Amino acid sequence: ETGVTQTPRHLVMGMTNKKSLKCEQHLGHNAMYWYKQSAKKPLELMFVYNFKEQTENNSVPSRFSPECPNSSHLFLHLHTLQPEDSALYLCASSPRETVTEAFFGQGTRLTVV
C-alpha cells in the first residue's frame, strides 16, 4: 500500500466510448503524475500537476484529457481511443519540492477494443 489509489484496476472500452480514470492520494503531496506503461517501452510521462496546475504535457494526444480538481485527486478522461492506447496507466505523487521519491498507484490496465 503506497498511499496512492487508482480506480478502476481494469477497464475495457470501445473506441467510441468515454471513460475516466481516477487517482487519489492523501500523502500531502502537491505533485501528481500520469504515466503510461506499454510493453517493452519506458514509463512514459504524460501529465504533471503541481499545486493543481498542469506543468507538463509531453505532446499527449487530445483524446487524453487530465483534470486535477485539488491536490489529492487526479483524473484522466478518455474518449475515442485507439487500440494502441491499450496499456497500464499509472498515477504517481511526490512532494513538489523534489522528485527524489515517487509513490505509484497500482495502475489501471486499459484495453481498447
Added chain:
Amino acid sequence: GQSLEQPSEVTAVEGAIVQINCTYQTSGFYGLSWYQQHDGGAPTFLSYNALDGLEETGRFSSFLSRSDSYGYLLLQELQMKDSASYFCAVTSPDGAGSYQLTFGKGTKLSVIP
C-alpha cells in the same frame, strides 16, 4: 531530450550477486533513483543517489558516477522474490521551474534456483 539505457534482461542464481547498470543522457541532472516492479504491481522506490558514491540499504546498494553519467543497482544474496523489473530514473529540471522523473525501459531480473 532525456534517454536512459539499461539491459533488458538479466538472469542470476539464488544467493548470488547481480549488478544492473544504467547510463543516462539528460538535460540537467539532480539525481538517479531505482524502482522495483513485480508483475502486475506498482513501481516501488528503492534508492536515490544525488552524489557520487555508493548508498547501501540492506541487500540493495546503488552507485552513481555523475562524471560518467552512470549508475548501477547491486543486489546481494539474491532471493526468489527479487525476480522483478528494475527501473532507473533520472530527476531533472522540467524547464518550467519544477522537476521531472524520466524512466529507463527497465531490466527484467529472473532469479533461478
